[in-house]
Amino acid sequence: MKTAVVGAGIAGIRVATLLNEKGWKTYLVEEHKDVKEGKVCSGLISRKTFGELDIGPEKIVLNTLHGARIYSPSGNMIEINKKRAAVVVDRGKLDRELVKKYRGERLFEYKALSYRNNNLFLRHKKGSGRMIKADFVVDASGPLGTFRELVLPKKIPMENFVHAYQARYKGMFNKNYVEIYLNNIAKGFFAWVTPESRDRAKIGIGVLLGLDPKERFNQFVETYNLSLGKKLGDESAVIPVGEPIRKPIKRNIALVGDSAFQTKASSGGGIGFSLRGANALADAIDKEIRKKARAEVTYAKNLSPIVKQLELHWKVRKFYNSLNETQLEKLFQKLKNVRIEEFVEKYGDMEEIDRLLSIANPRLLPLLPEFIKFKII
Numbered sequence: 001m002k003t004a005v006v007g008a009g010i011a012g013i014r015v016a017t018l019l020n021e022k023g024w025k026t027y028l029v030e031e032h033k034d035v036k037e038g039k040v041c042s043g044l045i046s047r048k049t050f051g052e053l054d055i056g057p058e059k060i061v062l063n064t065l066h067g068a069r070i071y072s073p074s075g076n077m078i079e080i081n082k083k084r085a086a087v088v089v090d091r092g093k094l095d096r097e098l099v100k101k102y103r104g105e106r107l108f109e110y111k112a113l114s115y116r117n118n119n120l121f122l123r124h125k126k127g128s129g130r131m132i133k134a135d136f137v138v139d140a141s142g143p144l145g146t147f148r149e150l151v152l153p154k155k156i157p158m159e160n161f162v163h164a165y166q167a168r169y170k171g172m173f174n175k176n177y178v179e180i181y182l183n184n185i186a187k188g189f190f191a192w193v194t195p196e197s198r199d200r201a202k203i204g205i206g207v208l209l210g211l212d213p214k215e216r217f218n219q220f221v222e223t224y225n226l227s228l229g230k231k232l233g234d235e236s237a238v239i240p241v242g243e244p245i246r247k248p249i250k251r252n253i254a255l256v257g258d259s260a261f262q263t264k265a266s267s268g269g270g271i272g273f274s275l276r277g278a279n280a281l282a283d284a285i286d287k288e289i290r291k292k293a294r295a296e297v298t299y300a301k302n303l304s305p306i307v308k309q310l311e312l313h314w315k316v317r318k319f320y321n322s323l324n325e326t327q328l329e330k331l332f333q334k335l336k337n338v339r340i341e342e343f344v345e346k347y348g349d350m351e352e353i354d355r356l357l358s359i360a361n362p363r364l365l366p367l368l369p370e371f372i373k374f375k376i377i
């Protein structure tokens with residue numbers, strides 16, 4: 001049985017590598033020549049995710065953070081100190097390190113176009129066509145999900161994506177804290193400063209689809225009077241931030257990573273859950289090849305704890321998006337009053353937010369009505 005994995009990002013490389021390690025025939029199809037190309041990312045990941053990558057820190061880590069500073073629309077700030085809880089990695093190098101471990105067949109500079117009757121149709125960068133036989137296809141092609149419509153019954157609504165723009169600067173930055181700005185300029189999402197070092201940072205913004213993220217970025221920089229330094233480059237992409245998909249598989253076609261909405265809707269972070277989604281899918285395909293269980297069943301089962309966490313992130317996003325600036329300001333004050341930072345410092349986990357959102361802690365009781373309304377608990 002041959003598996004074709006479309007997309008050499010975090011999710012695709014991991015699925016292809018795991019299946020290949022088990023001895024199965026795999027193709028890794030990637031439209032670019034180098035896995036570094038075409039990736040838009042700030043590279044902020046939790047320690048937990050970093051550990052799951054199994055790559056030495058000297059290879060990819062640019063910075064280790066002390067915590068986060070979150071700003072309300074009026075400039076009110078909550079500072080969360082959680083030393084060494086997160087690192088900033090060089091995303092291009094990360095993908096290059098991951099793909100080094102893959103020993104199967106590579107079909108790079110090929111774009112996957114369609115899949116019919118176990119035939120995957122590809123087009124080379126130079127224009128020639130090619131067809132390969134594949135019994136199983138994994139769509140790991142990122143936010144646009146090349147084969148999503150073959151798997152899902154309905155088209156995903158526009159509000160389930162945000163449009164992001166970010167630029168990299170050489171200047172003077174506080175290397176210890178990632179900064180998050182919540183305001184109406186970043187409508188539907190937020191703006192951020194992710195320091196890679198004292199003199200390099202990625203500064204970006206996400207907005208609802210249909211708004212111009214670059215225009216909003218300029219507005220954000222002007223409003224906050226940010227001193228940026230020299231621009232080294234910029235990039236733009238969409239981030240899937242919708243409801244997680246419980247069963248992103250139909251017979252022999254499966255979605256994974258951004259294609260399957262395995263991103264935290266509250267933050268847009270997708271590296272950790274793409275990896276976990278990939279582990280879940282590789283196990284499911286392996287069991288199907290060995291005729292132990294159907295991949296459709298195993299993948300959905302393996303995904304259920306992941307979906308549980310992703311669902312909470314999605315509810316938090318819905319809640320946040322329901323607030324206007326005045327309500328957001330009030331919520332911020334409420335959070336400050338209950339000294340939320342201490343609570344987050346103790347229980348916070350960038351990946352598993354269920355513990356944090358548990359009402360067991362009486363400090364969160366003032367937020368109970370909101371939590372119930374948005375089914376966060």
Ligand SMILES: Cc1cc2nc3c(=O)[nH]c(=O)nc-3n(C[C@H](O)[C@H](O)[C@H](O)COP(=O)(O)OP(=O)(O)OC[C@H]3O[C@@H](n4cnc5c(N)ncnc54)[C@H](O)[C@@H]3O)c2cc1C
Binds near residue numbers: 030110112113141236
């Ligand atoms: C501005 C921005 C900042 C972000 N910052 C962070 C962050 O700090 N931390 C974090 O965890 N996440 C972050 N993310 C999200 C993260 O980048 C994604 O969740 C992650 O890259 C998903 O990995 P993936 O493997 O699913 O897809 P991708 O990494 O997008 O890989 C998909 C691959 O498929 C290839 N491809 C696409 N279509 C085809 C086709 N038809 N044929 C062949 N190849 C194809 C692409 O070239 C690409 O290489 C950010 C996203 C954005 C947009």
